[in-house]
Amino acid sequence: MGIITIGREFGSGGRELGKRLADELGYAYYDKEIVAQIAKNSELDENYVEYALDGGMFRNFPIHFGRTFSYSPTLMANETKLLADQNKLMREIADKGNCIIIGRAADVILRDYTAFNLFVYADMDSKVKRCKEKGGEHEKLTDKELIRKIKKIDADRKRYHGLISEIPWGDKRGYHLCVNTSGREIKTIVPLVAAYYNLWKEEQK
Amino acid sequence: MGIITIGREFGSGGRELGKRLADELGYAYYDKEIVAQIAKNSELDENYVEYALDGGMFRNFPIHFGRTFSYSPTLMANETKLLADQNKLMREIADKGNCIIIGRAADVILRDYTAFNLFVYADMDSKVKRCKEKGGEHEKLTDKELIRKIKKIDADRKRYHGLISEIPWGDKRGYHLCVNTSGREIKTIVPLVAAYYNLWKEEQK
Numbered sequence: 260m261g262i263i264t265i266g267r268e269f270g271s272g273g274r275e276l277g278k279r280l281a282d283e284l285g286y287a288y289y290d291k292e293i294v295a296q297i298a299k300n301s302e303l304d305e306n307y308v309e310y311a312l313d314g315g316m317f318r319n320f321p322i323h324f325g326r327t328f329s330y331s332p333t334l335m336a337n338e339t340k341l342l343a344d345q346n347k348l349m350r351e352i353a354d355k356g357n358c359i360i361i362g363r364a365a366d367v368i369l370r371d372y373t374a375f376n377l378f379v380y381a382d383m384d385s386k387v388k389r390c391k392e393k394g395g396e397h398e399k400l401t402d403k404e405l406i407r408k409i410k411k412i413d414a415d416r417k418r419y420h421g422l423i424s425e426i427p428w429g430d431k432r433g434y435h436l437c438v439n440t441s442g443r444e445i446k447t448i449v450p451l452v453a454a455y456y457n458l459w460k461e462e463q464k
Numbered sequence: 465m466g467i468i469t470i471g472r473e474f475g476s477g478g479r480e481l482g483k484r485l486a487d488e489l490g491y492a493y494y495d496k497e498i499v500a501q502i503a504k505n506s507e508l509d510e511n512y513v514e515y516a517l518d519g520g521m522f523r524n525f526p527i528h529f530g531r532t533f534s535y536s537p538t539l540m541a542n543e544t545k546l547l548a549d550q551n552k553l554m555r556e557i558a559d560k561g562n563c564i565i566i567g568r569a570a571d572v573i574l575r576d577y578t579a580f581n582l583f584v585y586a587d588m589d590s591k592v593k594r595c596k597e598k599g600g601e602h603e604k605l606t607d608k609e610l611i612r613k614i615k616k617i618d619a620d621r622k623r624y625h626g627l628i629s630e631i632p633w634g635d636k637r638g639y640h641l642c643v644n645t646s647g648r649e650i651k652t653i654v655p656l657v658a659a660y661y662n663l664w665k666e667e668q669k
Contacts, residue, residue, distance in 0.1 A: 380636060429636070431585060437642035443667060451660045458652055 260356030261286065261460055262374040264365035266420075266428060269412040270386030272445040273379035274361055276438075279449040281359045284456070289352055290361040297344050311338045312345055312363070313415065362416065366433060367424040373463055375456050378434040383409070385441040435459060465561030466491065466665055467579040469570035471625075471633060474617040475591030477650040478584035479566055481643075484654040486564045489661070494557055495566040502549050516543045517550055517568070518620065567621065571638060572629040578668055580661050583639040588614070590646040640664060 263280065267273020274290060281288035294312060298305040346368050352358050353372050360369075366376040381389070387405050390397040397405060413429075420428035431437050436455060438448065468485065472478020479495060486493035499517060503510040551573050557563050558577050565574075571581040586594070592610050595602040602610060618634075625633035636642045641660060643653065 378636075382637070431583075431634075431636050431642045431644070432587070434642075435644045437636045437639075439636070439640045441640075443664070447663055447667070448660075451656060451663060454659070455653075455656045458656060459648070462648060462652070 261358075261456075262353050262356065262369060262372055263359045263377060263456060264369060264374050265359060265361050265377045265379060266366060266416075266434065267362065267379040268381060268386065268429070269409045269416075270390045271379045271381040272389055272440045272443075275445045276377075276379055276440070276449060276452065277359050277361045279446065280453055280456075283449055283453045284359075285357070287352070287355075287358040288361075289349075289358060293345060293348060293352075293360075293363065296348060297341060300344065301341065303341075308341060311341050313412075364420045364423060364428075367420065375436075375459055376434045377452065377456075378429060378431070378437045380429065380437065380439055381441040382439075466563075466661075467558050467561065467574060467577055468564045468582060468661060469574060469579050470564060470566050470582045470584060471571060471621075471639065472567065472584040473586060473591060473634070474614045474621075475595045476584045476586040477594055477645045477648075480650045481582075481584055481645070481654060481657065482564050482566045484651065485658055485661075488654055488658045489564075490562070492557070492560075492563040493566075494554075494563060498550060498553055498557075498565075498568065501553060502546060505549065506546065508546075513546060516546050518617075569625045569628060569633075572625065580641075580664055581639045582657065582661075583634060583636070583642045585634065585642065585644055586646040587644075 261284070263277075263284075263286070265273050265277045265280075267276075277290070278288055280286070291309070294309045295305060297303075297312070298308040301308065345363060349360060349363065349365055349368050352360065353369050353374070366374065383406060386409055387402055390405055390409070397408075400408065417428040424433070426433040436452070438452065440448070466489070468482075468491070470478050470482045470485075472481075482495070483493055485491070496514070499514045500510060502508075502517070503513040506513065550568060554565060554568065554570055554573050557565065558574050558579070571579065588611060591614055592607055595610055595614070602613075605613065622633040629638070631638040641657070643657065645653070
């Protein structure tokens, strides 16, 4: 039974790597699937659930709680519930085994499991290039806007991860392997990451 | 023509990994060999050269230079000369190609070359265990003393690296791949790192 968590910088190709790795290993792949499931269970709008779970709810979090704290308690309770649901769902997924979970601080949430934690990163030029190649809404942004977006999304991921873990998001100590995808073809890297993971898995026995 | 630089935490097995990788790839391997060559060229004692080049000369470096700075100017000139010699020698080695250079901030010194930069790290327990297994002087140290030594050596490496590079020593952004060796057998990792490197090399063409 195997579990892989993938942390990734926005635009580094971590999601593509995860998907291809899941195909290569015959593992189940979870990313937006988790959001969809929670939206369904909670009967909330999927876009709202995604926003909340992708760190939206922590975007305005003050570092120190105090009397100036103005975030609505009801909203907070809702979103905390969503997070609890997400964590429960991730553990259910992990219990079934042979899966890859992208993001969502799965490396921290599943720390009691024997999971292989991978981090995927790249330099800013590569991330901008990759975002543009993917097209969609990113094509309309200038490089400057795209860089701002990349930094913003990663800052949210870091903030959320930091709330539940002593080891910061992206700090290599929290991962078994850190792969720099700058200028690389994700497709070609996948078999080697799969082999590395299989070897690691073998050594856990 | 290929060049690999390996940065490594003390006790992480980076040296063993480098040696085995050199064997696997048929590359020349440089570590203490560089010290020996410089000692020979400069007619200085090898132990002194090693001490100086391993960051000894920066151990008492004040962060801000000022009137309280008391390090001997002559000694400093000697040691700066040694560093310049080391950098020149590393470039000569790189020019010949197909080599692996351990430590010595080779990732920074050789940044104009197309070198593959690997970083090897592990958690403290694994590093202590690995040091003890190697035996020698480490067997006589208590765990506490060994941890202090490991931290001290890595702090020196970080300090020296920081003097010549904007990206800190051990920061994943400065490397193509970061391998966590906690609880791992170095021997079994080597073929996969070699394959990953060969793939990267192929993509540079």
